[in-house]
Amino acid sequence: MPRMPTMNVKQSVAHVVMRDPLGMHMRPAQLFSELATTFTSEIVVRCDTVKVDGKSIFEVLALAAECGAVITIEAKGDDADQATAALVELVENNFPEPTPVKDNKADGDTTG
Template sequence: MLETPKANGQDFTGSVRLIHAVGMHARPAVKLTKLAKKFKAHISIRAADAVEWINAKSVAKVMALRAARDSIIEIKASGEDAEAAVAALVDLVETDFPDSG
């Protein structure tokens, strides 16, 4: 983890390096989206330096992110479970999208 989740106004933010061998392709995108959907918070992600934030709960948009290996993924969330959401998503990317039921 490059940064621990921190509150920025009402948003919690985090960033993490994408170590997956082929970047943010289909399977990681599905896993990230499924995890994001478990939280009530509004969650956005972007490849570092990208202008636009995208909805982390939209699998089509996450797949279209096309983030390459070693790029930095930024995550921000707002809402009641935002802090836990950022921590969980950072952990997912950091642990290279492990398989879990």
């Protein structure tokens, strides 16, 4: 059987700016890696010269991406496009809670 040409592997690259004032801290890193894990594609995240595995919370944290930093998301695999799109959206929307909000928003988030 002929080897599958690598050209056929889908690739997708996107750039996005960190907007969370604390940067890629624990919660964002957790949400990011959790979402990344739902895709079959290989996901690499870069910030400056650091390049890490987007599916590992340890590595994403180790990016130490500060507020205002540009991060590059590269996906390689069948669902590469969906993966980058979803991850970019997550960062752009500043890491909202992943689960559809069941609670009545009115009584929780309008304090102060």
